[in-house]
Amino acid sequence: MTAPDSVAPALVAELQETLGDWFERTARPLPWRSPDRTPWGVLVSEVMSQQTPVARVAPVWLEWMERWPTPAAFAAASTADVLRAWGRLGYPRRALRLQECARAVVERHDGEVPEDEALLLALPGVGAYTAAAVMAFAFGRRSVVVDTNVRRVLARTLGGDALPMPALTAAESARAARVAPVSDDDAALWAASSMELGAVVCTARTPSCDSCPVSHLCAWRAAGYPPDEHAGRRRTQAWKGTDRQARGTVMGALRAAHGPVARAVLDDLWPDAAQLGRCLASLVEDGLVEQCDADLSGGPDGRAPRRDAGAAQVYRLPA
DNA sequence: AAATCGTGGCA
DNA sequence: TTGCCAAGATT
Structure with missing residues (x-):
């Protein structure tokens, strides 16, 4: 103390x-x-x-x-x-x-x-x-x-x-x-x-x-403007290639889209597919992004949208 | 308790 | 050009 x-x-x-x-x-x-x-x-x-x-x-x-x-x-x-x-x-x-x-x-x-x-x-x-x-x-x-x-x-x-x-x-x-x-x-x-x-x-x-x-x-x-004592101990914020940048790129695309965006479109915006996948998952976890089905209507009979492994992944801002 | 989380302007 | 930093909160 x-x-x-x-x-x-x-x-x-x-x-x-x-x-x-x-x-x-x-x-x-x-x-x-x-x-x-x-x-x-x-x-x-x-x-x-x-x-x-x-x-x-x-x-x-x-x-x-x-x-x-x-x-x-x-x-x-x-x-x-x-x-x-x-x-x-x-x-x-x-x-x-x-x-x-x-x-x-x-x-x-x-x-x-x-x-x-x-x-x-x-x-x-x-x-x-x-x-x-x-x-x-x-x-x-x-x-x-x-x-x-x-x-x-x-x-x-x-x-x-x-x-x-x-x-x-x-x-x-x-x-x-x-x-x-x-x-x-x-x-x-x-x-x-x-x-x-x-x-x-x-x-x-x-x-x-x-x-x-x-x-x-x-x-x-x-005191004559003494310099910062702990200069250099300040960690600089990393940016390029970080999850933050990836998440920001995704959010920017979804904000601009005014509708669902296919995973393939996002892949064009971010080179590291694995990192993009992790970031999409974290964004969904945070409630910032929603994964939806490529077929938004869910079919004429109103059946639940499919989300099997082969289906295209599509994302949007949560309703 | 240290790490994480966007974005842009300015020196 | 690039590092710094901006009315912080959360886990």
């Missing part, structure tokens, strides 16, 4: 006030920040933004909320429609979980997003970050929001480090909890403003320290 770092309360208070003022002056007009936002809209925006840049999320979110304004409306959508609307946001399992989440909200909470962090956490696809974010941004309630932006801002301003560790540590969580304001309003504003700073100014690659409202308070700057 490591000793908690000591940060002067006056410094923290000045950080909070300066960033809060800065946020209220300069916050980006993201659509889910509009005054007529709903808790469900906020939740949707948070799930879409998990590991996806908000600039890419915004247009999808607008179309999404117009089409499915409430949990009940979204709960009734077909999986294929959901996955096509999700488009190229990435990690399509999030779209599936979001629909499970909507159905859980309908069943457990009468169609209303609960104003309770533990109940939010219990929803599919909602983890510690998203539950805290919904509490703060949808309800204006106190929570400890720790995303990649907040982690970086705290690591620099308070820790004097270039970047946080690859994975969230207990010490970081403790620090974040310690600096979160007590009142609902102040905590919600702190969450929004510390995230915004990390997203817009205190960025990972080339931070804009010249235009940073709290550069005069920043420990990393005061």
Whole structure:
């Protein structure tokens, strides 16, 4: 158990006030920040933004909320429609979980997003970050929001480090909890403003320290911008030839097809047949893909579609 | 608890 | 050009 770092309360208070003022002056007009936002809209925006840049999320979110304004409306959508609307946001399992989440909200909470962090956490696809974010941004309630932006801002301003560790540590969580304001309003504003700073100014690659409202308070700057201590320990995401790329290729083809796609077509898109087969199986297992029979009618007598070894394998987005 | 899961923009 | 990284969750 490591000793908690000591940060002067006056410094923290000045950080909070300066960033809060800065946020209220300069916050980006993201659509889910509009005054007529709903808790469900906020939740949707948070799930879409998990590991996806908000600039890419915004247009999808607008179309999404117009089409499915409430949990009940979204709960009734077909999986294929959901996955096509999700488009190229990435990690399509999030779209599936979001629909499970909507159905859980309908069943457990009468169609209303609960104003309770533990109940939010219990929803599919909602983890510690998203539950805290919904509490703060949808309800204006106190929570400890720790995303990649907040982690970086705290690591620099308070820790004097270039970047946080690859994975969230207990010490970081403790620090974040310690600096979160007590009142609902102040905590919600702190969450929004510390995230915004990390997203817009205190960025990972080339931070804009010249235009940073709290550069005069920043420990990393005061220390002369020491380089990342654990540089090189960050594993780079492999991509080419991976299952992820194969799965993405399949999903892209099925989204574009608006109908069943034969295995032979997919074989043309991916050179390794064995890998493709494994990925198709995993996609079916995940509920992202459905295997159907080449003869969609199932025959004039309504008999069950055949799926014997010799039949052509055909895939589509789940109905 | 380390691995897995998409996609695209940018330096 | 290519590695880095983006409002994480799940198992």
